[in-house]
Amino acid sequence: MSSAIQLSVDNAAIAVTKAQLDAIAPEAVSAMHTVEQGTGAGADFLGWVNLPSTLQPALIADMLATAAVLRNECEVVVSIGIGGSYLGAKAVIEALSDSFAAYRHDHKGPKMLFAGQNIGEDYLYELMDYLDDKKFGIIVNSKSGTTTEPAIAFRLLKELLERKEGKEAAARHIVAITDARRGALRTMADKEGYKSFVIDDNVGGRFSVLTPVGLLPIAVAGFDIKALVEGAAQMEKVCATESYDTNPALLYAAVRNCLYRSGKKIEIMVNYNPKLHYFAEWWKQLYGESEGKDHKGIFPAAVDNSTDLHSMGQWIQDGERTIFETVLSVDATHHETIIPTDAANLDGLNFLAGKRVDEVNHMAEIGTRIAHVDGGVPNLRVNVPMLTELYLGQLIYFFEKACGISGYMLGVNPFNQPGVEDYKRNMFALLDKPGYEAESAAIKARL
Ligand code: PA5
Secondary structure (H helix, E strand, C coil): CCCCCEEECHHHCCCCCHHHHHHHHHHHHHHHHHHHHCCCCCHHHCCCCCHHHHCCHHHHHHHHHHHHHHHHHCCEEEEECCHHHCHHHHHHHHHHCCCCHHHCCCCCCCEEEEECCCCCHHHHHHHHHHHCCCCEEEEEEECCCCCHHHHHHHHHHHHHHHHHHCHHHHHHCEEEEECCCCCHHHHHHHHHCCEEEECCCCCCHHHCCCCHHHHHHHHHCCCCHHHHHHHHHHHHHHCCCCCCCCCHHHHHHHHHHHHHHCCCCEEEEEECCHHHHHHHHHHHHHHHHHHCECCECCEEEEEECCHHHHCCHHHHHHCCCCEEEEEEEEEECCCCCECCCCCCCCCCCHHHCCCEHHHHHHHHHHHHHHHHHHCCCCEEEEEEEECCHHHHHHHHHHHHHHHHHHHHHHCCCCCCCCCHHHHHHHHHHHCCCCCCHHHHHHHHCCC
16 A cells, blocks of 8 residues: 555646646746745745644643543534534544444444534524433634634533533533634633633634644544644655655646646546545635635535536536546545345346445546546546545645645635625624624615
8 A cells, every 4th residue: 555645647638738837837836935935925824834743742632631531421522613613623534434423323432513514593403402412512613713603503502511511510521722812712711611722823724624623523533633643744744845746735736727727717526435525525615715716716616426427427527628627536445345246137237246346436436537538627636545544634734735835826815715704794784793783774775
């Protein structure tokens, strides 16, 4: 088994030549220096660049000790957060978990659930109804400490927990992850005496998976956060080199910018392993919020194959040729399942008897790649040796570093998200939040 994830861009050659890639290399290296030296827009948010190699063992030990309390004393732990304060943990936990963990009675440790990533009333009602007779804990993640969705979920679940256990006992099972000084959540954590962790000012939400925001829920779910950080630290080294041959982040950023400039405006993240669905959601958020600004940016989309070959497959094969694909290809599974022989062979499937399910899956992947390339869809591939903490850590850092480089090549500030404020302003005006009186009348006139 390879010791690292591998990026292959050979099948993008239908749209990007080696000469084009060579020509853009100085620009890519310069964008990488801008990230590393903090000389570009958003330089206040580069704390993630050296995070894996500088994460303090004492912080890891503190997270593991906190996770142990929640694991030992809770049947369910709800991680509350949205965007970057949700997707990293969700992606890693889904990628590493048994697909049916939620239904197993012999499941070790607490069930991990998520809230605050939506404002669904039924979702929250049903969650509270489920938690009503459970011993549960809460991890509340919000860098700003003021985001509406997690704040609503936290108010509801905190009230439920305090009603069930009393204020003091409830506080033992609430952990807050937020800014060191600012925001309502910091005030609450200090006043109520919650165990808390800090998100450093210089790490933005979508780059925070290797801080307690991602690591604590992952540790509570029972996964090895040291191996995750070690994988990221390995990629931190590799992704600081200045050649396409050694640095996959540099190559990925360069290829996707060449593709964008040639009219490929949509990138589809493809997986052939359902455990990677939320990894693609994390990637979509990372790239969408980082690059989609100033009326520029590749639109990040995702499909789960082979499921979506029976829906989006038609569009990808045959629709408008403005797309390219990046496939997350997992080399080895954790389990073997052999397709059995059937004497009657009524389904005509005996040609597959004796083969592993994963061989069929790989042939679906290769067959699709060839069909899509023949159909004019450039194909990038990231080979992942196996879904383990180490390789997920590598993948996370690889995509983060490439995102910073790619954003600067695109000519945007990859570390802000000014567009996210617009819906909030309208929502607050519609809900009569104090301070929004002026906007309120104008927006209500448009109802
Ligand atoms: O990447 C980002 O900055 C955002 O997606 C945030 O993570 C998200 O809006 C949640 O913000 P907060 O952690 O402040 O509640």
